[in-house]
Structure formats: structure tokens, C-alpha cells
Amino acid sequence: MADPSAAAATHHGPIHDSTGVPRRDLLQLITAAGAAIGAGAIAWPLIDSMNPSKDVLALSSVEVDLTPIVEGQGIVVSWQGKPIFVRHRTAVEIKEAQDVKLNELIEPQPDTARVKPGHDQWIILIGICTHLGCIPLGNKPSDPRGDWGGWFCPCHGSQYDTSGRVRHGPAPANLPLPPYAFESDTKIKVG
């Protein structure tokens, strides 16, 4: 009588299980499924770590060295994922911002309420248009700054003055102010 194990040992084709599916194909299927589950398991902690808790967000802050920002120039720094505009205003820009009659403003606010006492050459803003959230232009020397010399939002044409107050809609409100403090005359801490 022939030895069945001898037949298996000499069998070179795919080995079939009782369902008739070649075992090699089954193994590939199982491996692919395992890889998909594995990728899912790895993706979650990564995504989770990109959403820090409110406590962590509240603690995070950014220091900005003001020394390199010359008069008339503005820069953008990132704080908690938001663009923060830091502009070094000229004497003319400060005077224009201070001289505006409040009843001409869409959201009346004196310039003095938007800068820190003794540091009115610096305007610090959250650079997110209050219309639909675009980032207005006006920080690079080549950027348009609008008719009021501040920032211009290219999305729907809103314009802000040198105090970040909206002067032309459709934006309904002034650019918001982030929490910040002067650590020295040449350094601020945002957050």
C-alpha cells in the first residue's frame, strides 16, 4: 500500500484546505487583513497626539524677538496653529490709527485698546479674517495692504487698518488680539 505522506512530500502545487482555497492565498489574505488592522491601530495614536488636550493648548506659548522687525515691516508667527501678525508700525501709521473717528468704524474700538501702553509701535493680531477665516495679506513688502494701510483679505476683499480694525467688509469684526505680554522692550510672549 502506498504511503500517503510520501505523496504529500512530493506534491509541488498549491496546498488546498477543506474549502478548496489554496492555503498560500489564504495566508496572503490573512496577512493583508492584519496589515490593515495594524495600520489602523498605529494611525489612532498619531492622530490623537495631533489633538492635544485643552490644558496643553492653554499652556503653549511662543516668544517673539522683535529686534529684527524694522519699522513698517510685519512678520507672521504661529501660535497654537494660528497665524499671529506682528507689525512694527511707523509714526504715521500710529497717528492714522489713533486719529480715526470711532463712528467711522464697523466695530468701534480705539487704537489704545488694541496695543499695550508704552508699546504703541507694535500691533499684535490673530491673522484670521473675521469673515470666513482666510489669512489676510499685508505682511510681506510686496503684499497689498488695502486702502487703510493695514491688511487686505483677497478672499472677498475685506480691508483692515493699521490697528487691525475692519474698515471695509464683508468682514464684520476687527482682527482679534491674542493674549500676549512684553517680556522686555524687544521680546513678547504670545499665549
Ligand code: FES
Ligand atoms: S474671508 Fe476675508 S473677506 Fe471673506
